[in-house]
Amino acid sequence: MPGQTKRVLILGHGAMGRAFEGLLGPRHEITVWDRDLATGVETQPLELAAQDRDVVLFALPTNPHDELAGRLAPCLDADTVCLSIAKGLDEHGRTPAQIFEQHLGTRLRWALLYGPMLARELQAGQAGFALAASRQPGVDVVLRALFDGTALHLDYGDDVQGAAWAAILKNVYVPLIGAVDALALGDNMRGFLIAEATRELAAILQHMGGRPETAYTCAGLGDLTTSATSASSHHRRIGAELSAGRTEQLAATGVNIRSEGVHTLAMVRAHHLFEPDRFALFGLVCRFLEQPARLEADLRSYVDRRFAH
Template identity: 40%
Template sequence: MTSSLHILILGHGEMGHAMEYLLKDRHTFAIWEQFPQRNYPYTMLEQSAPLADIVLFCLPVNPHREVTQRIAPLLKRNGSCVSIAKGLDESGKTAAQIFAENLPAHQPYALLYGPMISEEIRAGRYAFAQLGCHDLAAFHAIQGCFNHTRLYIEHTFDIAGISWPVILKNVYAMAFGMADELQLGDNVRGYLATAVLQELNQITQVMGGQADSSYHLAGLGDLITTATSESSHHHELGRKLAREETDGISGEGPHTLKMIKQHRLLNTENYRLFQLIGEIVQNPRNVRSKFDDYFKQAFQHPPQN
């Protein structure tokens, strides 16, 4: 049985509450909130960071750099920083890249990605994730924190390989919402699943991930969860775009499209579906016709021998 650890939870939104639910009965924990508005005994970073065995970043990726720089001098030598953020910051960097650039070389860090809907966690349902980190001792400590819960964690060294699928799936999930709103049918949903996986696999390898990265929990698992759930924010964004609505089109998916274009992280012309989604987000008009054109182009060239 894992002994009680000191856990610092950064951020008290949906996932902050989910982590609190999972850990409160077995570990000593404190919660820091960047913008506290409720009557809750939030901690100060300077007070809790030096005590923390594990720091859980339940924050969007944009504040990661500032917060990491604040706590880096305060952390225990073997204290682990763990992020669940699935996005790019304004410089186009992933949470893993931010940790690598701003933590001391000896400081362990990890990424926790997979099918982890916060509402289901707090309802006592199962959740699953890959934990990407280079330090196996840190992995065992983090996994041990959740041994008594229904969050099941497996290890991978492939940090780039889990970072990019979970970021890009927010983009691709919008296509599923568009198709459902347009009532394109189950056949199209099946096609989208294969087309997305193919592009995810290609992009992830370009970004430094292993060839099979997209077929695991942080890839296919998280894609299905986000792309097919009616409660998914990005699925709903896709529905809005198919209705040619432009208000409220915000989130990690649209932001990822913007950052990839702004920082030229990808040659998007190589990825037809990704490019289609970007065009629709920019100009949500005649969405059905754009899908028609996409399917025709996707199948106009016969397979090469």
């Protein structure tokens, strides 16, 4: 119920972990668990940290979800809610929803939280917005009590697969918008491509077992627009750098490698999740990342085909 203090375990203490610690700390009891990536040393044993927690927030990338959810599943209380904000695929091509489904199933309660909620804005006390997706009864009650009175505002839905794929795949389109802006192709082109990306995202969600309308929620369109237009978006910066021919600089900094969108494309191909060229704009982004110099010609061809009579 609103106003009730929750015992929260935050996994990961990067930008988002710290943002949620600041967001929830004034009203809830917070414990942070983290692990040194170089040594593997944990701040405390995970299984001990998870005891008697009401909420476990996975504020870290998708790759560790499999290990951590597997370790947590036997020791969590049935009333605990596991919550993920990860927006990527793991090395087996799985979403956080699929990993939670495998380890937590229906015995434990879990949800996904996706939308425009940049860490720096949450830390500054500015508003954030997200879709909380869960198929299990009572999770919405816990999350309302958790975020009541904070700057993060939630919608609720039960399309967990659609929410996961929307949040993950939207990152694929963001470098394209960054490139279009860097090439000064116009505000009209940006608006058109965001609309096209959202329409295509809806078709991919349906293909992947989600609902197409989820593409138009905070998990899809809301997050896509924020990532595509934010000056701090590294996904957007990748597109701008590639359009300027600065591929060596990207390789040197490792930004391209760390990009969830670029990694998602690699996983889609490696695990044959779907055929990229089945979706025209998705296929265009694939070609752009491989041959950036072709972008303007490819965009002209896309627009010509799109409006051919």
